[in-house]
Amino acid sequence: MASEQHDLVIIGGGPGGYAAALYGAAAGLDVAMIENRRIGGTCLNRGCIPAKELLQTAEVARTVRESDRFGVNASGDITLDFGTSTDRMWSVVDQLVNGLGSLLKNRKVTVFDGTGTLGADSTVTVKGADGEETTIDAANVILASGSVPRTIPGFDVSDRILTSDEVFLLEKLPDRVVVVGGGAIGCEFASTFVDMGSEVTILEALPAIMPGVDSDVVKVVKRALEKRGITIKTGVKVTGQTEVDGGVRVELEGGDSVEADTVVVSVGRRPLSDSLGLDGTGVEVDERGFVKVDEYCRTGVDGVFAVGDLIATPGLAHVAYAESILVIKQIMGEPCVPVDYGRVPWCIYSHPEVAFVGLTEEAAKAAGHDVVVSKHRWAGNGRAMILGETEGLVKIIAAKNDDGTGGQVLGVHMAGPWVTEQLGMGYLSVNWEATIDEIAQFIQPHPSLSENFGETVLTLTGRGLHG
Template sequence: MSDQSDHFDLVIIGGGPGGYSAALYGASAGLKVAMVEKDALGGTCLNRGCIPAKAFLETAAVKRHVDHAEDFGIETKSEASVAFATAQERKQGIVKNLVNGIGAMCKGRKVEVFNGTGSLRAGRTVDVALGDGGSATITGDFVMLASGSVPRLIPNFERGGPIMTSDEVLDLDWLPERVAVIGGGAIGCEFASTFADLGSEVTILEGLPKILPGLDNDVAKVVQKSFKKKKITTKTGVMVNGHTPNDSGGTVVQYGDGESVEVDVVIVSVGRRPYADELGLDGTGVVVDDRGFVEVDEYCRTGEDGVYAVGDLINTPQLAHVGYAEAILVIKHLLGENPMPVMYDRVPWAIYCHPEVAWAGPDEQQAKEAGHDVVVAKHPYKFNSRAMILGETEGLVKVIAKKRPDGTAGQILGVHMVGPWVTEQLSGGYLAVNWEASVDEVAEFIQPHPSLSELFGETVLSLTGRNFNG
């Protein structure tokens, strides 16, 4: 492509969740939009994160269901085997369809997509090094930075061979027999759950005193107990020191005080860092802090007039749906619509390990530390009829509410869930937290029966002082 120059209402650097949602939302509001993406549309979430990881988790769920088919009266002649290359092919098909879908929507809304690397300089000018070797210079009334994040690395565990980050492990087309997961956070626990359910021998190595350190204690205990049943070995409070490759293509990981584990694959899952490496920014007022995050205000504005930043590039929860929310916020703000900033302390969270985890608002300890007197109710899934029907009775729903002066429960502060399909059930709790609804108000709403979601309703109802179940 030959050199070219053009001007747009909005130029976006990055085609991940924050970038493409801003492009589509902005275009639907009548803006002339350009988007620069050096890789496939959809960013990390679609190509190397949320979507492919959940596709593998679903493969693991199917394996789990088949293993327990006889409990439902379905006789199987032999134990299910895993053709992981087929799972990989299925995952790639899902990703391809979604990437093509984003491209079609961009074309339909006349978003001009530049395949290349964009760097910002003064005057809201973006230089694009195009993938075909050409270049382009584009300008915008506004610019959004949405270049996302990349996996964090640790010393002595360089990528290659058996050492993988989430990028590489999602390209596996074979099932490792032994897996070490370094990092017991959300991403690490999702991988541990996936491979354990598929039949791998899994060891989690976590430097903190417990896995999933950000979870409500009651919720975390359910996951820890479930992982023990899956025979996942969990080593907490240990640091990894290095590894020694073996003759079979695997490696021996050294950790703690002289301990080691021999595995076929090591998944380094210690978080992600913002990727501002190629943004340029020379001559602009955009500030990158010492951790690599672009500094913004509550409207995602940087220090450069007319330049915004969203998603993993800024120090907000690294969640695709938060990127969506920030994108909408930016478009409304640049259009002068006076939007409300994102309330980061109330966003929905979801972890897709088995059992699933989902929550909105503070947990019990956080609510108390914030100075609230609280009333707490929690109900287990083991008495829920739908959970029994599914054969998935692990877990609970926990609701944290403010205590009124008379000792009764008032405003719902937090809703925390662990169990079957809780990522699909959270919406009611999320709405209750964000609308600052009271226990009495939510208790008036009818939940379908039999359903998993009625456990949330019953838990709230119990906070009124009356209940018909449990």
């Protein structure tokens, strides 16, 4: 068995793993990283990037279909070449994966192709596809093995039953799609398929889609999805499925059923901790499979950390980046501050898009805050009208001053055109604990979508311009 020595060894090459490798190498550490599939992890290969690429294809299709609103008449039948769409998707993925590989190589990160396990003495063993093993000794270990899609009983993966991993392998666009799960991922897939031309049904067990999102935002998105032809059934429990001629019948509690050509099971993800060999290492795992860590991402073993989807924090790539930077700073002996998970940015890339940070109105009141709320819809925004995208709103929750005006900004919630690119102002406001009076001084360009944020803020001073 070969052996190597490094300053840091990382098990997992997804966002948490490669961010730690790049940041650590930039800090001067000798880094080794282990990945048993393609570097980039779920985000790059089976998640964020391919999903958003298909969403962009869907947006182009929708734009062309609706182009007559602008006096642009697309002649003939508008068709979607699904193969070309997926070819472009994989081209984008490959470019990013190759670029990441070059970055790692340029920073002299040693990348192992294999499965990494942690030993009782905190050494790491890499088992390659050829069966050969290498042991790595390092002063520090980061566990970043990520997650896999959750499934539900009776819905084993097949040609017609897919999770978010398999959906990107479709070779043709299904005519009818049932999405089981109305969370962020489920709504993104539903939005993609309906704009590409599929008939779509969302089945959600909870009373509303997009759990955890501000209720006003959820109402906007639900209305917009239904307007585009998506059937949304909430408060329904899926009990099973049977194959029927040419498709699948999804059975619901109470005797109802829905038929489809393809079922996309989108009920969340579970941590991939069972492959790490943690028994006897001192690293603890909770009943759901998450590795237990403190606020600094430290496990119970000195020098062993865990980040990303492997721990019970928001399953977002940018959160994994932040956790990895936090860990590297500790290894380097630099000052660092734990991630404030209550103030991280969230984005959902459905149509309309959703973006938010901080407390919802309901959560702020439950926490005991006396709040004042301002909401501005896109219908009065010149830029949104020019784009023809006026569905949605900007909503800001602020602490209430004695005179009824807004004080500290507690939450910013948006639904509408390109709000995922507009959240920066809201993110800075919430995380810098800014007050309404402070950010009301900021000048917004005109005409722009960002004016809606500025107008919403200005209203909370008691002297809004347009509302």
